[in-house]
Amino acid sequence: MRRWTGLALFMFLAAPTLAKLDGTVYLSQGLTYNDGGHLFAQPGDMSFRFHEASINANWRVSSQWRLAGQMLYRQAGNIADSNTDIDYLFAEYRFPVWSGNVAAAAGRNKMDMGFYNASRDSLFSRPSILLPQSIYQEFGRDAALRNDGLKFSGAHFIGEQSLSWNATYGLMALNDSFADIFLGFHQGVEFDDTESLLLTLGWEYRTWLQLKASYIDTGFSVDDPRPMRDATYDIERWIVGLRGEYQRWQWSAEYGEMQVDGELTEVGFPFENTSQGGYVQTRYYLLDQLSVLARYDLYWGNKDDKGGDRFEPRGEPNWQAWSRASSLGLSWQFFDDWQLSAEWHRMDGTAVYPGSMANLSGQERISNLYMLQLAYRWNWALFH
Secondary structure, three states: OHHOOOOOOOHHHHOOOOOOEEEEEEEEEEEEEEEOOOOOEEOEEEEEEEEEEEEEEEEEOOOOEEEEEEEEEEEOOOOEEEEEEEEEEEEEEEEEEOOOOEEHHHHEEEOOOOOHHHHHHOOOOOOOOOOOOOOOHHHHHHHHHHEEEEEEEEEEEEEOOEEEEEEEHHHEEOOOHHHHHHHOOOOOOEEEEEEEEEEEEEEEOOOOOEEEEEEEEEEEEOOOOOOOOOOEEEEEEEEEEEEEEEEEEEEEEEEEEEEEEEEEOOOOHHHHHEEEEEEEEEEEEEEEEEEEEEEEEEOOOOOOOOOOHHHHHHHOOOHHHHHEEEEEEEEEEEOOOEEEEEEEEEEEEEEEEEEOOOOOOOOOOEEEEEEEEEEEEEEEEOOO
């Protein structure tokens, strides 16, 4: 992280005469209530521990050079403790080609995985407060979004069609919050060998039909202070999606699988697992500023054991093997810079929960998560 972010920061400070500087200040406050589950709030508890604050800047030094960065403060209930960190900070060089443009960036880049991963940091840019957990699991938000390294991308236009692609290579941002969720604690835990490669390819016709495929090859090793718990994880993941819009309707669907090959290194014990899931979602605009959303989201933690037979010998509930979520939402952008969203998520099973939370006391098979979030943004700009 230090090497690539240092390069971006050096170029930011050493850039030639300012051409245009703009950005956004973003603030949000949420309220959550969970009836029977542990996601964001404890069972039966109402929590205000859900807030975000960020400031970003975009410096277009010339028609080819751009420098951008964002600082984020975020707390997400019991999913993520309050923390301030850099979401992205990069220098980008873009140049035209005969059919569009190609770009190269160095620093901390956003991972453009699926339709919504790169835009999940603001209520104004994501379709709902809580994204579909089969594809965009909340507990892995930072690791899935941030990559310290290099990114190459391009967009090419042929008539009313466009083709886009990107290749991102670098190190995942695995932090204490990830360790707390992944292992249940972070003291003495170290992550190494966190290289990741992301490849995406997208096709779009006009503005109303889009196809996208993403492939991720990543992995990491864990130095665990507990005896015989050091491990390595090699992960391959792919996601395919279809999205479109017509008049006041928007809809999207994505499907993905993730293959994990691991080993407890001190005892030489290998393990493997393949999860799968996907969702279908539709959104309808009652008015230009008022929309309703409906979604069905399905996920299996192990596609070869969808019924949870592996949990029965341990005396644990088999509904840890799946997650079925039905969601309804309402969003009202009552001013250009203000938005209020409310959602209800009915969840059957806990497969989208991390292992440290899947079977805590008070957890029920069926839970209801109610969410309310108010967001404000201020877009600023300086011209020279």
